[in-house]
Amino acid sequence: MNNRRHFLVKSASALTMTFIVPSLLSSNAQAKKPLDQKVTDKKSWGMHIDVDKCADGCTACVDACNEENGLTGFGRPETDSQWIRKIKIKDKTTEKITTMPMLCQHCENPPCCDVCPTGASFRRVDGIVMVNQHTCIGCRYCMMACPFKARSFVHETLSTQNTNAPRGKGCVESCNLCVNRIDHGSETTACEDACIKAGHNAITFGDLKDSNSKVRLAIESNSPRRLRDDLNLKQKVFYSNI
Amino acid sequence: MSDYTLNKLKAPRLLYWGIFLFLGFLILIGLASSAYMEHEGHYVTGMNNQIVWGLPHIFAVTLIVIASGVLNIASMSSAFNKKLYKPLAPLSALFAIAFLIAGLIILVLDLGRPDRLIVAMTTYNFKSIFAWNIFLYSGFFVILAVYIWSMLDFNVNRFSSLVGKIAFGWRIILTTGTGSIFGFLVAREAYSTAVLAPLFIVMSLLYGTAVFYLLLRVISRLQSIDIPDEITKNIRRLMIIFLLANIYFLILYHITNLYISKQIAVESFILLNGGGYTTMFWLGQVGLGLVIPLLYEMTNDEGRSFGLTITSLMVLVGGFFAVAVIIIGGQAFPLNIFPDHIILESSFYDNVIHSYTPSIFEFGLGVGGTSLALIIILILITNLKFIPVKK
Numbered sequence: 001m002n003n004r005r006h007f008l009v010k011s012a013s014a015l016t017m018t019f020i021v022p023s024l025l026s027s028n029a030q031a032k033k034p035l036d037q038k039v040t041d042k043k044s045w046g047m048h049i050d051v052d053k054c055a056d057g058c059t060a061c062v063d064a065c066n067e068e069n070g071l072t073g074f075g076r077p078e079t080d081s082q083w084i085r086k087i088k089i090k091d092k093t094t095e096k097i098t099t100m101p102m103l104c105q106h107c108e109n110p111p112c113c114d115v116c117p118t119g120a121s122f123r124r125v126d127g128i129v130m131v132n133q134h135t136c137i138g139c140r141y142c143m144m145a146c147p148f149k150a151r152s153f154v155h156e157t158l159s160t161q162n163t164n165a166p167r168g169k170g171c172v173e174s175c176n177l178c179v180n181r182i183d184h185g186s187e188t189t190a191c192e193d194a195c196i197k198a199g200h201n202a203i204t205f206g207d208l209k210d211s212n213s214k215v216r217l218a219i220e221s222n223s224p225r226r227l228r229d230d231l232n233l234k235q236k237v238f239y240s241n242i
Numbered sequence: 243m244s245d246y247t248l249n250k251l252k253a254p255r256l257l258y259w260g261i262f263l264f265l266g267f268l269i270l271i272g273l274a275s276s277a278y279m280e281h282e283g284h285y286v287t288g289m290n291n292q293i294v295w296g297l298p299h300i301f302a303v304t305l306i307v308i309a310s311g312v313l314n315i316a317s318m319s320s321a322f323n324k325k326l327y328k329p330l331a332p333l334s335a336l337f338a339i340a341f342l343i344a345g346l347i348i349l350v351l352d353l354g355r356p357d358r359l360i361v362a363m364t365t366y367n368f369k370s371i372f373a374w375n376i377f378l379y380s381g382f383f384v385i386l387a388v389y390i391w392s393m394l395d396f397n398v399n400r401f402s403s404l405v406g407k408i409a410f411g412w413r414i415i416l417t418t419g420t421g422s423i424f425g426f427l428v429a430r431e432a433y434s435t436a437v438l439a440p441l442f443i444v445m446s447l448l449y450g451t452a453v454f455y456l457l458l459r460v461i462s463r464l465q466s467i468d469i470p471d472e473i474t475k476n477i478r479r480l481m482i483i484f485l486l487a488n489i490y491f492l493i494l495y496h497i498t499n500l501y502i503s504k505q506i507a508v509e510s511f512i513l514l515n516g517g518g519y520t521t522m523f524w525l526g527q528v529g530l531g532l533v534i535p536l537l538y539e540m541t542n543d544e545g546r547s548f549g550l551t552i553t554s555l556m557v558l559v560g561g562f563f564a565v566a567v568i569i570i571g572g573q574a575f576p577l578n579i580f581p582d583h584i585i586l587e588s589s590f591y592d593n594v595i596h597s598y599t600p601s602i603f604e605f606g607l608g609v610g611g612t613s614l615a616l617i618i619i620l621i622l623i624t625n626l627k628f629i630p631v632k633k
Contacts, residue, residue, distance in 0.1 A: 062589075077589065078290035088587035089580050097586065102579070111428060117372035118365045137362050138354015140294040141372055147429035149577050149592060153294060153354060155285035169283050170354025227579060231428060242583075 035183055041125040045177055046208040046236035047189075048218040051100040053202035059086055061101050061203060064194030068178060070162035074155075081152035081167075083175040084191055089242075098242060101191065101203065104129060104150040104175040105227060108234035112142035112151065121172075127208070127236050130176035138170040147228050150174050177205070208236065246329045248394070248627040251620075253464040258624065265617040272610010275603040276351040284354065287604050292596035293573050298352040301608030304449070304565045305345030305615065306379075306420055307442060310413040311450015312337040312457075314480070316389070317413070320406020326472060329630030332393045333461075334454060335409070336622055339386045341453075344615035346379055348607060371422050378416045385409045394627070417443045424568065431508035432572030437498060441491040448484035449561040451477060452554035457619070459551055465629060474547050478539055481553065485536040492532070508575045511595075512567065519571040522563045531560010570598055 065071065065084045073080040084103040090096070106129045112121045113129065120136035123129045131142075143151045151174040154167055161167055164180040178189040188205055195203040206215035218224075224238035251258075279287055289296040315334035319327040327334075350356050366373045389409050392402035421442030424433040455477050462469050496513065499505040512523055535553040542549050574596045579585070585593035623629060 074285070076285055078292065078591070079285045080291075082291075082590050085588060085590045085592075087585060087592060089583040089585050091583055093582070099587075102588075102590075102592075113367075114369050115372060115426070116367050117370045117376065118361050119367035135358070135361050135365055136355065137358045139362075139372065140354070141370075141423075143291070143294040144573070145427055145429055147577060148579055149291075149590060152291050153284065155290070156283040168355075170280070172354070228581070230581075242580075 039124050039126050039183075042209070044127045044208040044236070045182065046106070046127065046206070046215055046219075046238070047177070047192075048204045048215050048222070048224060048238045048240065049100060050202050050204075050218070050222060050224075050240045051098045052241040053200050054098070054100050055198070055200050055202075056088065056099045058198055058200065060194040060198040060200075061191035062086060064190040065103075065175070068162070068190035069165040070160065070167070072160070076155075079153075079155035081154060081173060083150075083152065083173070091242075100239065100242070102148065102150070103191070103237065104177075105148050105233070105235035105237045106175075106177060108236070109232065111145040111147065111233070115141045115145040117141065124179075126182075128177050128179055128182070129174075130179060131172055131174065133166055133168045133171050133173075136168070136171040138172065140172060142172055147231055147233070245633045246630045247633050248329070248332065249629050249631045250625065250627055251461065251465060251623040251629055253624070257464065258620075261620060262617065265613040265620065268613035269610045269617065271606045272351075272608075272613065275606030275610065276356075279352070279603050279607070280356060286601060288598050288600040289604070290596075290598075292591050293570060293598040295569055295573065296598060297600035297604035298348050298607050298611075299569050300562065300566045301611055302345045302348040302352070303420065303569065304562055305341045305348065305612065307417065307446040307561075307565070308449050308453050309338050309341035309345060309382075310417045310420075311446035311448065312341060312454045313386075313409060313413050314447060314451050315454055316393075316406060317410040320389075320403050321410040323403075326476060330458070330473070331406070332390055333458075333623070333628045333630075335386050335390045335393070336628055337454060337457060337619060338413075339383060339390075340615040340618040340622075342379060342383060342386075343618060344611045347614060348611035351607060351611075352604075371419060371426050375416075375419045375423065378412070378419045382409075382412055382416050385412050413446075414443060417446045420446075424572065429577060430572055430575075431499075431505050431578060432512070432568070432575060435495065435498065437491065437495045438568075441488075441495055444484060444487040444491050445561065445564065448481070448488050448557060451480050451484060452557040452561075455481075455550060455554045456558070459547070461623065461629060465631075467631060469547060474550055478550050481550070481557070482536065482539050485532055485539070485557075489532050489536070492528075504578070504581065507578075511575050512571055516571065516574070516595075519567055519574060523567045523571070526563025527560055527567055529560075530556050531564055532557075535560075574598065 062084050069083060071081050071083060084101050086099060087102050088097065088099045106127055110123055110129045113123050117139065118135045118137055120132040121142045122132060138153065140153055143153060151172050153172050154169050157169050158167055167173055181189065187207070192203045192205040195201060204215045204218040206213035208216060210216060219238055222240035224240035225242065226235045226238060287296060313334055315327045316331040318324040319331040350359055362376060385405065385408055389402065389405045392398045392405045418439040421439035425436055425438035427433040458469055496509060499509045512519060514520060535556050538549065539553055576592060576594065576596065579592065
């Protein structure tokens with residue numbers, strides 16, 4: 001009887017030590033990593049683009065985005081994904097010509113999220129608008145709804161993908177402000193890094209709630225505007241000198 | 243037709259199997275097309291990142307609009323107590339179910355991830371009109387099934403009028419929902435208006451009536467029975483009313499847009515300089531689909547079944563063009579991202595009219611889906627008693 005009791009106690013202890021204690025310890029240890037922290041509204045990510053600093057012909061931001069997110073393309077521009085693109089525009093009144101990057105504007109009232117039937121298009125509390133690649137059914141209604149043509153549909157089978165940017169054939173995708181970097185504690189995006197490296201400093205990214213962040217300072221010193229402000233979408237991407 | 247009984251379709255055996263196999267073949271083509279598109283990816287279609295909804299959506303929306311509209315005959319009987327249509331009411335509800343299934347199947351098979359249908363059925367974003375439509379469509383299906391049951395089973399027949407009224411209300415909401423899929427899109431100038439909801443409702447009334455009459459003609463041929471003159475005359479009158487209502491709402495839609503300065507560019511695109519879209523609008527939607535049928539029906543004697551058949555066909559083809567102009571034309575016109583600027587260059591086609599050439603696979607899917615509706619009808623009217631015959 002005693003032997004049996006000892007056996008049971010020892011077995012239970014061994015099981016506890018083998019499975020339960022390590023899991024408690026490891027979850028404790030991982031809790032310090034940003035990936036295990038819940039996204040909060042303590043930060044509000046945003047971007048400022050000074051179009052006067054954006055160089056005509058430069059595609060550093062586009063190239064960096066493609067590399068960061070593994071957007072290789074298939075040589076079919078009408079169906080290949082573009083998360084960020086360069087646009088050249090001319091003011092109808094002043095005839096001033098400017099060039100600028102266009103990307104998801106990360107609206108506070110995003111039409112893409114409103115229309116998405118499954119909620120796969122969603123806005124995080126820190127302001128990032130992105131697509132849940134597991135619940136997107138590929139209906140493309142978000143693409144119909146986006147006023148900025150910021151989204152792409154994956155039209156082809158993907159053979160190579162970057163582990164930090166999972167994509168899926170038949171799903172919709174768009175700029176997610178390098179969410180993988182942010183969740184690992186970074187405060188820059190690939191396009192911003194590339195723009196700085198190219199010496200233009202047109203793109204500034206950061207926390208809009210931090211009064212000392214460079215994006216906040218850029219916005220305060222430039223009095224920028226949002227695109228299609230009439231739609232009242234309250235985007236987190238601001239443009240100066242358009 | 244006061245003295246009637248419902249019977250099964252008694253078509254010649256060879257003819258029945260001929261039609262059955264032909265439709266089955268088209269359905270197989272549809273399935274193969276869908277499988278190919280899903281396997282290869284949507285790049286094999288004409289759709290792209292500019293025109294995201296294409297020919298499958300034209301077929302699907304047309305079929306769903308028809309599904310709501312073919313219920314007219316049953317609604318006239320149950321909701322408006324028109325005894326004349328009572329014998330045809332079960333058939334009308336059956337058509338509605340068949341076209342609804344077909345439209346939805348096409349929509350689902352065109353999804354980027356049709357295998358995730360279960361996600362769409364279990365995960366909802368209630369702010370999305372698409373999500374509401376999933377409820378409206380499945381609810382309509384259930385109501386129609388109960389409605390048919392109440393009409394065919396003597397024991398529950400006393401409820402048929404009530405269920406018919408519910409079905410009538412539901413279909414009005416359903417078509418409002420279908421129109422609002424476009425009406426709720428603030429970003430695109432061609433959409434973003436509440437007028438689209440009533441426009442879709444009158445479109446459904448017109449196309450549904452046309453399809454009902456055409457199918458009734460086919461069935462009467464197969465069964466070797468005549469359609470009573472009174473039915474033809476009444477359907478003709480309904481067609482004239484629905485044609486006028488369509489013209490009214492179409493004019494209202496375009497006049498409203500022409501009055502709003504920021505909408506003028508897209509209006510001139512559709513009405514004047516949109517190339518193929520302008521042609522489809524004037525010749526297809528307006529000419530073939532509305533004006534010629536109206537003039538013909540208003541100037542010809544009542545009760546001409548051949549004339550009404552031709553008119554119904556024209557309405558149907560015109561209706562297909564109407565949905566094409568709305569869906570493709572609305573997307574072809576580029577988004578107005580910079581109202582104060584002209585876009586000079588863009589790698590993403592921001593500054594050009596978007597082009598769309600549908601692929602054979604999209605056409606295959608659309609035709610296969612439509613054939614599915616017809617085969618459902620064929621199987622059910624052959625095996626269940628839906629056809630009214632004189633006692």
